[in-house]
Amino acid sequence: METRANNLNLTEKEEEVLIQYIIDMDERGFAPKLSGVEDMANYILESRGAKRVGKLWAHRFVKRCTKLKTRFSRVYDFQRALCEDPKLIEEWFGLVSNMRAKYGIQDCDFYNFDETGFMMGIICPGMVVISSERNGRNKAIQPGNREWATAIICGNGEGETIPPFLIVQGQVHLSNWYTETDFPADWAIKPTSNGWTNNETGLEWLKHFDKYTSQRRKGKYRMLVLDGHESHESIPFQSYCKSNDIICVKLPSHSSHLTQPLDVGCFSVLKRSYSCQVDEFIKAYINHISKVEFFIAFKAAYQQSITIQNMKAGFRGAGLIPFDPQAVLSKLDIRIRTPTPPSILLESANSWVSQTPHNPTEALLQSTLVKSRIARHQSSSPTPIFETVVALAKGTERLAHENTLLSAEIRMLRKANEALSKRRHVKKTQLHQGGVLTGQEAIDIISQQEVDIQIRRDERQNRGNSNGESSTNRCCSKCGKTGHNSRTCSNNIIDPRLLDS
Structure with a gap:
């Protein structure tokens, strides 16, 4: 990364987290578009109440970042x-x-x-040769x-x-x-x-x-x-x-x-x-x-x-x-996998060297080191403690930014999953054999099917009445007649008081 300017939207730590997140997605075959990079930056900024980035921010960010570049992607079957x-x-x-x-x-x-x-x-x-005075894309017949x-x-x-x-x-x-x-x-x-x-x-x-x-x-x-x-x-x-x-x-x-x-x-x-x-x-x-x-x-x-x-x-x-x-x-250039998480250090707190933690275990070891140094500190210089605390703060900030990006991704996936689940559970009823239907014609068919179902239900109820008592047929809530429901009723009930006025 080149020397940082003073008017950048993201802090240095926020940019580091964003770059690593993009690289991880790329390694799994899901490299984001520039619009996706823009969304990630806005998620981070929204988490601290900052102003959103501009439309050209993602382009400029990738251009000045030596670890990233843009290229045309191939559509690739998962x-x-x-x-x-x-x-x-x-x-x-x-x-x-x-x-x-x-x-x-x-x-x-x-x-x-x-x-x-x-x-x-x-x-x-395919590629064709056309007049240089012609505008727009050629349409092949x-x-x-x-x-x-x-x-x-x-x-x-x-x-x-x-x-x-x-x-x-x-x-x-x-x-x-x-x-x-x-x-x-x-x-x-x-x-x-x-x-x-x-x-x-x-x-x-x-x-x-x-x-x-x-x-x-x-x-x-x-x-x-x-x-x-x-x-x-x-x-x-x-x-x-x-x-x-x-x-x-x-x-x-x-x-x-x-x-x-x-x-x-x-x-x-x-x-x-x-x-x-x-x-x-x-x-x-x-x-x-x-x-x-x-x-x-x-x-x-x-x-x-x-x-x-x-x-x-x-x-x-x-x-x-x-x-x-x-x-x-030699042609295999993509790996669908879950990225290997950062190495979890298994050393005890006694062998931990002060540094910026990258996962919860390292954060715990860093905080343990802070406590031990405070306990040992008497009249010595506080500089080592300050440095240790700063490293812990950087790690906490990094984890918070990563959590922001992951939370946004989870919300997106949850929304997509809910939409997919809704589509899968929609009742699929056959309406018509072939031909062409408009939206209104389909609604009319659905309404008629509901009426037919209600009529058959009432007929079964009448046949099952063994006491000879007349069964109460369901009536339209608007006109009081049988054979249809309020949804398909052709009569409009008008309040008599409106006629007098």
Whole structure:
């Protein structure tokens, strides 16, 4: 930290606590934004009744603090970050190495397969060239057809692939899928109700895989690296693998962006290439991407992106061929963990050296030292006592500031938890089958359901009256009639006195 100015909002001790709090959050993968730093400073200032910082304070604070800096953050899935534990990744690489050695798996028999989805008419954003006189951000036009299709792709460590397996939404095969697209003879199409894979489709793909790899294998066994999709863990899938000498190795959860060759080297290229093909349709004023256009675009994109070079690059980037776990471990730059608390000194009060305490135990040792020095002090200089008390005061101040920040964080988490709990416990009643509802239409349906429930309750009560006495029906509190409640009453009761006036 540079030489401090006299007009700073926070004291030196307050800034030290704030800096350490930011560093701790960063180490856990939750680096705050500048607005978050501003909020932390205001929490500290509010605790002592001071004025809030200005809008540019956080920017200037980070700029003059040598321990902090700003950078653009990546949006990072929490579960992926949670699973990026070097120990877990190392253990998985050890498993792969042992399995390959045990079954004698050669590079040509080492396969990876996975599904990747497409919304047929959606393209990826990208950099474009526009007129220098144009203001604002360019808006790309896309067909907008969001019909879902899935492609199952598979390749081995030598870059060889098997014909892709395409899943589209539908019930029957149509002749123009094949006659109008120059569809390759060995590619496969499977229509399903939603264009997604399932247990049945997974087994059908496995037979497709066996058909194209069983004759070209060099060893007895083939190894198949796959993710934890439900269809890959079904009993028929696993039984077929066992019966046909296919060894399955499951990827670590939420780690496919690091350890799966297809994700590392092929899928992003495939998606970009597909977007380019759709863009060509747009330039030709084809404004709706049907299955025919999808097959044409996918075929061109597949041939451009799923190449021997890209497949090999995927296995190399995933650290599998050549075997190099460090290629993945070196990319792990985030740790989701609770920071290790400051070391708690276990020494007795006799061995404690006067210093600023950083936790309650150290504060207790410091206060014990103060008491002992006061007890021993007679005519000697009071300087050591003063220094000890000052150190104790600094530690107390530090703990108070940390408590302020933690209390603010707890309030925020408690508020978020209450909102989440409220959403989870809201009664979910079916109102309408499909179609479009306005807010008023939904309220009317709810009101009618309440009336229907009340009528059924009254009818049950009438049937259960064994004494023959007429049961008292519930009436509307406004008009006194049955069949509805005050909420849905169409009559307004007007005080007669208002009519006379």
